[in-house]
Amino acid sequence: MTLVKQKPIIPPTHINEIMYAMWPAQALKAATQNHIFEALDKEAKEAGEVARELKLDVRGTQLLLDAMVALGFLAKTGEPVYKYSIAATETGEQARTYLNAKSPLFMGPWFQQGDELGKMWRNLPDAVKTGKPVMEVNTDVGAQEIFPKLAEAIFPNSYATAKQVATLLKADKIKTEWLVLDLAAGSAVWSIPFAEASPKVKVDALDFDAVLKVTKHFTNKYAVQDRYAFISGNWRDTQLKDEAYDIVILGHILHSEGKEVSKALLKRCFEVMKPHGRLVVAEMIANDHRSGPVFPIMFALNMYLATTEGCVFTEAELKEMIEEAGFKKPYRLAPDHVVIVAEKP
């Protein structure tokens, strides 16, 4: 009898890493919604103390606290009776900044929007068959329905990067007034840091009327509203002065529009910009083969579900469209940055 050598069967490790990714996300949401991070903000506590304070089940609290330790947000010390505290690490710092309901950058509303997006994603198998999106956030009606909540919820996602952008473009050093156009402003997350950097910065924020309520809320919250003007409407038929702006910001708008409309939008940005003004494009950017990074590639599917023409561009495509509109030397602000800057000659 001959022994047939069988190839060993490999375990489905990578598949399960992806399938189980939902569990940490749900645990993080549960900890946040049950105010675990506020309870531990000032001092370390035992699980029983946290449960009593928050009126939660002790066993469930214990398990949730351990989950937050495993995910790096909390630390536990003091065997055999453990006390839990916010980890003294960058991940712990993220918990303090984004997971505590008392923080100005609290991400609770984003988690709720994540649930809404989850419902949309469940339609992916059908959408790929029919070619029809589940939503049309690229229409005026769709945008006004979806974006007031969504634009508010995503503010914390971009604010830290937007602050870096304003610093890298030296907004704090300007000698003469800068007029900034924040086109499709949403919460104004990309322009607020410019306004915060210098009192010489003035901003025109353009978005649909329903969304401008959110824009006004955030400009008030960051105490820059007196230097903002609000322009209501669709950019396609809004009158803007030619050669008026020093900076034009397109924050997370090109991916809703598809290639042809994006080209038209970039051309419009060129027309309204002063010579030597700068364009700031914040986007999800895929590598040139569209094989990664994972997030922008997944985001392309998100836009497939949410729009008729939406997509994720590669860095080369973005640069080509920006140059075609007339801008010079587009460059990525920092290698890991989601922001491309270019100048009008």
Ligand SMILES: C[S@@+](CC[C@H](N)C(=O)[O-])C[C@H]1O[C@@H](n2cnc3c(N)ncnc32)[C@H](O)[C@@H]1O
């Ligand atoms: C994904 S949000 C981005 C908001 C903000 N710039 C940010 O990065 O957080 C897209 C924004 O574009 C606005 N928008 C979409 N199409 C528009 C159009 N045709 N004219 C004006 N605003 C538009 C939406 O209302 C929404 O506020």
